[in-house]
Amino acid sequence: MTPTVREVLQGCTIAIVTPPSADAGPDYAASRFGMVAMMIGLAAQEADRCAAAAIAENADVRALFAAASAYDGALGGRLAKAAAEVDADLTVPALDATNARLRRLVIELHEQVEEAGDAATNRAIVALYVRMAAGRRLALGGG
Amino acid sequence: MSSLAERLGAYLTRTWDEPVAIEALARISGGASRETYRFEAVTAAGRRPLILRRDPPASLIETDRRSEFLALKSFHGRGVAAPEPLILELEGAELERPFFIMARIEGGAASSPFAPDPYAPHAAKLGEDFFGTLGRIAAADPATLPIAELGDAPAPDDCWRRALDYWSGVIDADELHPQPIVRAAVRWLRRHPPPPAQKISVVHGDYRSGNFLHDGSGTMLAVLDWEMAHLGDPLEDLGWAMDPLWRHFETERVAGMVTKAEAIAIWERASGLKVDPAAFAWWELFASVKGQAIWISSAKEYRDGGYAEPILCFSGWYTARRQDEILAERLAELAA
Numbered sequence: 001m002t003p004t005v006r007e008v009l010q011g012c013t014i015a016i017v018t019p020p021s022a023d024a025g026p027d028y029a030a031s032r033f034g035m036v037a038m039m040i041g042l043a044a045q046e047a048d049r050c051a052a053a054a055i056a057e058n059a060d061v062r063a064l065f066a067a068a069s070a071y072d073g074a075l076g077g078r079l080a081k082a083a084a085e086v087d088a089d090l091t092v093p094a095l096d097a098t099n100a101r102l103r104r105l106v107i108e109l110h111e112q113v114e115e116a117g118d119a120a121t122n123r124a125i126v127a128l129y130v131r132m133a134a135g136r137r138l139a140l141g142g143g
Numbered sequence: 144m145s146s147l148a149e150r151l152g153a154y155l156t157r158t159w160d161e162p163v164a165i166e167a168l169a170r171i172s173g174g175a176s177r178e179t180y181r182f183e184a185v186t187a188a189g190r191r192p193l194i195l196r197r198d199p200p201a202s203l204i205e206t207d208r209r210s211e212f213l214a215l216k217s218f219h220g221r222g223v224a225a226p227e228p229l230i231l232e233l234e235g236a237e238l239e240r241p242f243f244i245m246a247r248i249e250g251g252a253a254s255s256p257f258a259p260d261p262y263a264p265h266a267a268k269l270g271e272d273f274f275g276t277l278g279r280i281a282a283a284d285p286a287t288l289p290i291a292e293l294g295d296a297p298a299p300d301d302c303w304r305r306a307l308d309y310w311s312g313v314i315d316a317d318e319l320h321p322q323p324i325v326r327a328a329v330r331w332l333r334r335h336p337p338p339p340a341q342k343i344s345v346v347h348g349d350y351r352s353g354n355f356l357h358d359g360s361g362t363m364l365a366v367l368d369w370e371m372a373h374l375g376d377p378l379e380d381l382g383w384a385m386d387p388l389w390r391h392f393e394t395e396r397v398a399g400m401v402t403k404a405e406a407i408a409i410w411e412r413a414s415g416l417k418v419d420p421a422a423f424a425w426w427e428l429f430a431s432v433k434g435q436a437i438w439i440s441s442a443k444e445y446r447d448g449g450y451a452e453p454i455l456c457f458s459g460w461y462t463a464r465r466q467d468e469i470l471a472e473r474l475a476e477l478a479a
């Protein structure tokens with residue numbers, strides 16, 4: 001996902017160690033540090049949950065692929081192949097890379113489903129989207 | 144190198160052809176797409192409180208500072224609380240990057256769109272002003288306003304396509320991690336085009352809670368951030384203003400002010416236009432697509448800019464996640 005926790009924390013570090021410009025008013029500096037504090041709070045949430053969220057989302061997508069086998073031929077057998085995979089490398093970069101690949105295939109599948117006018121599978125994909133978005137939720141002001 | 148205040152003073156001295164001293168120059172939080180500074184310009188005639196808006200090295204959205212200047216010129220003094228635009232400098236001159244200067248509106252505050260219930264107990268009164276002002280912007284005839292200089296008005300049946308092509312192009316160009324939810328929304332919008340615009344209006348482009356100054360008693364003092372102003376379907380602004388992202392986490396009141404039905408009624412009275420439910424449903428979904436395109440761009444600019452701007456991180460991360468939830472819920476309603 002973008003940005004990653006690593007990128008967020010890199011940015012927070014840069015903002016903290018970079019001296020404010022001579023023209024920055026006190027309100028601007030306070031606002032900027034307030035934003036950094038909020039980023040750190042959100043990063044704490046993300047660090048706790050991002051691996052679990054990626055694993056859950058990847059599994060959910062694979063389950064959809066398994067159920068959408070009617071489209072496997074049109075997609076060159078990639079649905080069945082992806083559905084049979086498991087997340088062996090549980091580092092966040094590896095999970096993110098797998099997630100990106102699965103998401104690209106979801107987009108292709110959804111296009112096929114729309115073209116076919118398949119309302120039931122469309123609803124299943126949109127329900128997946130709702131779960132995906134909820135699984136990545138960040139809460140302002142804490143977890 | 145001389146300070147920004149010295150360079151600004153030199154520019155104004157040259158432009159106004161009289162000695163100008165710059166005092167109390169200080170950067171303020173004024174949107175992510177521009178560097179915003181408050182300052183006093185002191186001349187023999189007195190002291191003027193002003194705002195400088197300068198393009199940053201990297202911006203949240205690619206904006207046309209001329210559009211913003213012409214939009215302000217179009218509405219200042221015409222029944223819309225638009226600050227008076229004073230100087231547009233596209234070449235940057237002494238300040239090295241394009242900028243413009245406008246009058247400063249004193250005594251107002253802008254509320255964060257993510258603050259809970261920021262307008263109580265004056266939310267209803269403010270809602271009347273907020274959606275009434277938007278209606279007056281929609282009612283204006285762009286052909287009679289300075290913004291007509293921009294030209295390039297879309298045909299009524301092409302507003303939706305032009306807007307969607309632009310923002311889906313932004314997604315194509317800037318997407319880092321694949322975004323199936325917003326891409327599904329883009330396809331839905333293409334399959335279900337809205338009816339033609341009932342008129343071509345000035346579209347503010349970012350008219351929402353958080354982008355105006357209010358007096359704390361239910362009155363708007365200034366509509367801000369006109370940098371995405373363009374000509375198009377007036378429902379574009381209305382859909383954007385009502386996007387759930389700007390609701391302050393409320394379910395009943397749009398923009399944290401009034402109910403959706405009340406907002407539409409206020410807007411219709413002020414604009415003399417009607418809100419067609421089918422057309423508006425299209426522009427509501429489009430608003431969330433446009434939002435997600437902006438947040439996707441933010442994430443890319445955050446990375447490309449070396450992670451230096453916290454606001455780009457917030458927009459490309461927290462806001463993008465919220466927008467995905469809003470989009471997914473809308474798609475679920477449409478698929479039911």
